[in-house]
Amino acid sequence: MTSIPRELPAELYDEITSLLWNDFPSLKACSLANRVLTAPSQKRLFHSLALGHPHLQRNNKSRVRTSSDFYNLLAASPHIAEYVKSLHILDFCSFSKLSSPSGFDDLPNVLGKESSLRYENYRLENGEEIPDLDSRPVTSCNDDSNSAFEYWLPRDKFLPLFAPLLSNLKALTLSYYGSWSLFTFRVLISILHLIQMPSLHHLRCNFPEEIALGENVKHLVWFARTTSNNERFPLKLEHPPSKLVYLDTLYMDTPFPILRLQSPTSRIQTSRIQKLVIIYHWHSETQGRDILLLLQCCRDTLVDLEFTLCRARRSL
């Protein structure tokens, strides 16, 4: 009679948990059942992380966490940060008022990695040093403190603490439709840090063209900005990266001048795009010409072309 081996090969535990990839109660149970199952279960539980407003957590089925919850989790188990491959930051303006944030210094930085955000590498647009990391670029006209609704992200104090720990991040979705000038410099730099990570392959946001992307971003989903065209991005890198960013996939939901997309700072190169998804917006006056320019750039590599047509009055 053959005896049953006490331990299965690690690959089998991986295989077991991979079959439970979308069964979170089972993954949680597995992570507690046996030490050998803890790591593979946690890898799948935290593979994709969504951070949002506290009111999104009211629904028990929602998997959205607040940044403070995740920070507290990392304070106890910092290794979990390495398991996060896909981060969704969801900040749709909310009618639920948040409690006033306390000072940043009130929060113990138990994770101890914030210094790697390298705040000193950033300067104001005019070249001056940032006066106060917890201040905003513009305080008068964009202050939302008297508004009936507000965003949680611009003044979040937890993201800057754990952003440097997300060292294996491959996909970032930033769903924020407010003004970038509402951000404190500290939060803004932590987001720029995520966008510029070398591990990042997939980026979905409405970032302004003045910022530098991670050199390995291949898939870009770019949404229209709702902010004023006159709004200038308040920060610049002292030593911006120089390596070009060659995209494989571009999804554009905006009538945006292609030449601005390919700014010297973003370093985006469209000459190797294989898949292009474009939403034509009804109010576009110049998009047709820009799309033509874009098609000419990727004429030798484009395999997949998709249009979603909305109201428009002009020709391509």
Add this chain to the structure above:
Amino acid sequence: MNSLYAEPVGHFSADNYRLFTLSFASVFLKETILHEGPINLGMLTSLRRFAVSFGLIGQVHNENPDSVETPFEWLHHIFRSGYPTSGTHSLEEVSIEMWGAESKINILQLQEMVDMFLEKEFSTLKILNIFVYSFRDGGALKVVEMLHDYEGLKKLSCRVDLDVRGKR
């Protein structure tokens, strides 16, 4: 795009986002769409797949389908932009997705589209998907049934994998 990073998170699944996009777009569809233009598929030497989705919504008080401005003319122009040489046309898969009230869908325009794909310049075409979504129960199915009865589609089905479907 790598599906690994398009996982559903809470209620923001990819499908939900698409529905959101479509419904958002439909708000602006009282007047459509694009006309002729200089896009030339012939210059896209590696192009294998082309997909387009659009809505068909006319003026609120106008029920005459002939008066609805549609993108079919624009599509014809785009598809034929690679002519005259078949060598410039390497399309293998075409997907056309439309939504709206079935009264706005002119079956003749769809039939003309099918006839175009029968032309020799589309000899590389292997897959054709036509999806019709209607706002009313049975509306899309009615359109799809009419299309299935069309002789041109039967001819096309001899050499192309067809997927012609309607929903609601």
